[in-house]
Amino acid sequence: MAGRIIVLGGGVIGLSCAFEAVQRGFQVTVIEQASFGGQASGAAAGMLAPYTENPEQPDPFFQLCQESLRQYPEWVKRIESVSGINPELLATGSLTVALHEADLLPLKTRMAWQSAYGASDVELIEQGKRLRAMEPLLTDKAVAALYNPAERHVNAPRMVAALEEACRKLGVELVDHAGEVAIDASGPVVRTSKKGEWHGDRLVVCTGAWACQLADELGLPIPIHPIRGQICAYEVPFGYTHHMIFSSQAYWVGKRNGTLVCGASEDVAGYSTAVTDKGIGRLVRWGERLFPYLAGRPTIRRWAGLRPATRDGWPLIGELPAHSHIIIAAGHYRNGILLSPVTARLVGDLLSGHAHAARVPLAPFAPDRFTAGATGDGK
Numbered sequence: 001m002a003g004r005i006i007v008l009g010g011g012v013i014g015l016s017c018a019f020e021a022v023q024r025g026f027q028v029t030v031i032e033q034a035s036f037g038g039q040a041s042g043a044a045a046g047m048l049a050p051y052t053e054n055p056e057q058p059d060p061f062f063q064l065c066q067e068s069l070r071q072y073p074e075w076v077k078r079i080e081s082v083s084g085i086n087p088e089l090l091a092t093g094s095l096t097v098a099l100h101e102a103d104l105l106p107l108k109t110r111m112a113w114q115s116a117y118g119a120s121d122v123e124l125i126e127q128g129k130r131l132r133a134m135e136p137l138l139t140d141k142a143v144a145a146l147y148n149p150a151e152r153h154v155n156a157p158r159m160v161a162a163l164e165e166a167c168r169k170l171g172v173e174l175v176d177h178a179g180e181v182a183i184d185a186s187g188p189v190v191r192t193s194k195k196g197e198w199h200g201d202r203l204v205v206c207t208g209a210w211a212c213q214l215a216d217e218l219g220l221p222i223p224i225h226p227i228r229g230q231i232c233a234y235e236v237p238f239g240y241t242h243h244m245i246f247s248s249q250a251y252w253v254g255k256r257n258g259t260l261v262c263g264a265s266e267d268v269a270g271y272s273t274a275v276t277d278k279g280i281g282r283l284v285r286w287g288e289r290l291f292p293y294l295a296g297r298p299t300i301r302r303w304a305g306l307r308p309a310t311r312d313g314w315p316l317i318g319e320l321p322a323h324s325h326i327i328i329a330a331g332h333y334r335n336g337i338l339l340s341p342v343t344a345r346l347v348g349d350l351l352s353g354h355a356h357a358a359r360v361p362l363a364p365f366a367p368d369r370f371t372a373g374a375t376g377d378g379k
């Protein structure tokens with residue numbers, strides 16, 4: 001397959017699209033303004049939780065997330081076999097904990113529709129004894145938990161490192177710390193302030209929360225804005241927490257490296273990645289409520305990333321109507337790690353001209369859906 005592809009943005013989505021494209025025979029360059037995986041991807045807890053992240057209805061976004069979870073084991077295998085780096089995919093399942101009787105109705109409602117949409121083994125654990133056996137260090141104030149055995153997690157920084165290494169081994173040109181970037185959409189040409197310029201046949205824009213800054217050059221509104229996620233970690237032996245644990249206010253994920261990652265705030269703070277006492281304090285308070293052993297335990301790390309949020313919460317994936325040689329894949333908000341395989345495959349199909357073979361429809365994610373008069377019939 002001929003064709004030179006420039007991928008702009010070296011987060012998990014950009015690297016995933018590059019990995020897919022190079023394996024389909026394209027010649028690929030990834031250009032990143034700063035460090036690979038340095039933004040939202042690096043701050044992620046790595047949860048692959050389409051059911052917990054979509055508690056309301058089986059809409060196209062839920063289906064996209066579910067399809068991506070389905071693709072994950074094979075995706076990780078492909079990346080690991082090329083890179084030699086294990087992204088630590090752990091099939092822990094998840095527990096969404098109810099601390100009050102009043103929290104049960106939403107869990108039961110969610111279970112009712114999700115069990116008809118692929119989560120046939122989801123279960124409401126109401127017996128205290130059983131819940132304690134599943135998660136011994138969970139507070140005895142938990143009245144029940146919704147158990148979803150299908151949900152999993154990866155180690156997000158390892159996932160990004162594995163993708164970067166896999167791309168390198170497959171001959172992708174990786175350009176980081178490129179500085180300011182300008183695009184000439186007609187080329188496409190990407191000009192950088194520090195590393196020179198690249199001419200391609202096609203451009204894939206994966207710049208997350210920064211994609212909106214390219215609206216003028218790309219000729220359409222890109223309503224993506226940054227939502228800061230503050231996150232912290234404790235030193236906790238692996239195995240203290242058996243599942244991913246969700247409450248209404250936070251989540252906890254035990255990693256193989258002996259850390260318990262707790263996320264995450266949702267703050268509007270522009271492009272600031274500062275952590276605040278208020279943001280982390282809320283996570284710490286909820287940690288102590290759910291896991292009494294965390295009381296008084298210091299966090300060993302506090303950090304933040306910027307989630308790329310679109311106006312409707314769904315990503316933009318597709319070709320630009322005015323420049324069909326440019327594809328955008330951005331705005332994955334809370335689910336960039338989860339959505340990386342399905343996004344890479346969809347982008348790969350667009351590059352290869354096989355868009356209609358996709359298992360999930362692209363139209364709901366059309367990049368021009370916020371434009372007046374948009375038809376909503378993306379490819």
Ligand code: GLY
Pocket residue numbers: 047229263264307333334335
């Ligand atoms: N996916 C979890 C978060 O964005 O906090």
